Amino acid sequence: MLRVGIVGIGFMGKVHVMSFTDKPLIPNGTVKNAKLTAVCDIDTEKLEWAKGVIPELKIFTSFKEMLSSGEIDAVIVATPHYLHPIMGIEAIKQKIHVLLEKPVGVFTKNIEELNEISEENRDVTFGLLFNQRTNPLFIKAKEIIDADGVGTFKRVNWIITNWYRPQKYYDNGEWRATWAGEGGGVLINQAPHQIDMWQWLCGMPNKVRAYCKFGENRDVEVETDVTAYVEYPNGGNGVFITSTHDAPGTNRLEIIGNNGKIVIENDVLTYKKLLVPENELNLVATADLRDPKNTPQVEETIYTSKDLGEVPWGIEHALVIENWIDAIEGKDKLIAPGIEGIKALELINSMLLSTFLNKEIDLPIDKDVYYEELMKKCATSKYTKKWSI
Template sequence: MLRIGLVGIGFMGRVHMLSFTDKPMIPNAYVKNGKLVAVCDIDSKKLEQAKKEIPSLEIFSDYKEMLASGKVDAVIIATPHYLHPLMGIEALKNKIPVLIEKPVGVFTKNVFELNEVASQNPDVVFGLLFNQRTNPFFVKAKEIIDNDGIGKLKRMNWMITNWYRPQKYYDNGSWRGTWAGEGGGVLMNQAPHQIDLWQWLCGMPTKVRAYCKFGKNRNVEVETDVTAYVEYPDGGSGVFVTSTHDAPGTNRLELIGNNGKIVIENEILSYKKLLVPENKLNETATANLMDPKNAPQFEEVIYTKKELGDIPWGVEHAITIENWINTIEGKEELIAPGIEGVKALELINSMLLSTFLDKEIELPIDSNKYYEELMKKCEKSEFKDTWRV
């Protein structure tokens, strides 16, 4: 059985750690096809607690020492965001398969370096914990889109404002809500899964204009409220709205093509397909709007958990970890290849850069310019640790 090492045993690291035991933090979130043999953290108290809970664990305070120990076959990285690319590069150079928590990094500049090392080591499995790619509703949406079920994308609207976080959430750690500690706010910490799904379903836009509100309704340095408009190369457009201070919030995704529409909200997926393709509609016949027969006709299919199945939060993490292990063993293909992580990160960076510079940003972004602007924020940040590199 594959010997797994884990770097970082904060909240999510602890979730992953206990998923390898018979007492996971999340009910039924078991990883059955690998064995956790080692953990690494700079906090000695966390290491002591881990050793009490799993006495067989090897413990390390230096991740490089763990990677060089010969005691792990593969490693999961669940440390602060800034460290993800550095630790990923070290693992790949040591020929050790690696699975990185979201986001893959804070700025594209060093994630491109990570991807370059990955390309030089193609036989070393590099995955990301984008566990929402296992969500049955988004899997179904992807299937419909890939089968040309909505046709050419015209419009994407996603309002996801149910990331409510009180001030106490930010006050629990000096690194939270800071440029030097987290490298961003709702885009970097809460919404990366949805931003990954956005590009996974729609592809990458070519232009971004965003309005990020920093510290809106919360005493933090970073963005807590975002509205972004994007344009796609084939003429489609999109709007993405997210926040951490709306209560109750909304999570509604609309994907509209020239031949159909998908809506996901409240654990329901509605798929409406035009019975007559848009390019064959008789526009003169629809002039009389009072006659329902003259309106475009469609058929609707409704999917719920009953039809698609239910994967509770936390169990998705375990499924993604098991997929990564099976990929290492040659049994499956990765749900979320590591090199794809830069796409979601580029969207995040472009939205922030658009606000920093107060202008529209063309993709691909200037990664050096983003890094320069981010470092200006970090220099003034209240968090003074050494994570940012």
């Protein structure tokens, strides 16, 4: 059985450790196709906790030592964000399969290097923990889009403001919500899941204009409130809104195209298929707005998470881990290939860069300019430790 290590035994690392036991934190969230053999953290209390859960675990305070110990074939990285690409590159170089927690990193400059090393080492499986890719509602939306059920996109709007985080959340870890510790706020920590889904379903825009508010309603350095307008190469557009201080928040995705419309809200997907595509309706519709010919005729289908086989948080993670292990063993394709992580990160970086420079940004972004701007923010950050392994 494949031997897995985990680095970073904090909030998420503990969820992953428990998923290798018969007492997962989320019922039925057990990973069955691999064995956890080692853990690593710089905090020895975390290692003692892990040993208490699985006494035969080998424990390490050095990531490099765990990689070269001969105790693991694969590693899950659940450390703070700046370490993800550094640890990913090191693991791949040592021919250890790697699954990085989201986001893939903080800035695209070093993710290009990570992806190049991954391309040069195709025998090493590099995955990302984008657990929302197992959400049946988004899988259904992708099926509809891939079958041309929405047609040419016109507009894609996502309001995801139910990532509520109080001040005490921000105060519970020194790396959190700082430029040098976390590398951003709601965009880099909470919303990467939706930003990945957004590009997974609709592709990448080519222009971004965003307004990020830093420390809005919370005493933090980074963005807690974002409104972004994007344009797609086909002329379609979209708006992405996210925050951590709206109460109650909203999670509503709307995708509209020439052939139909998808809305996902409150665990329900509503698909309205246009019986006559809009460009054809436009040709037959008349100037009389009361004319029934002008009303779009739709066939509506409603899918609920429950109907589609809901996958609760925690089980999503176990599914992604099991899929990564199957991919390592050549039994399946990755649900979330690591090299795709750069797309969500590019969107995140572009929204921040647009705000930093107060202008519209063309994609792909200039990675060096973003890095320079980020470093200026880091120079003002209250977090002063350096991230290295």
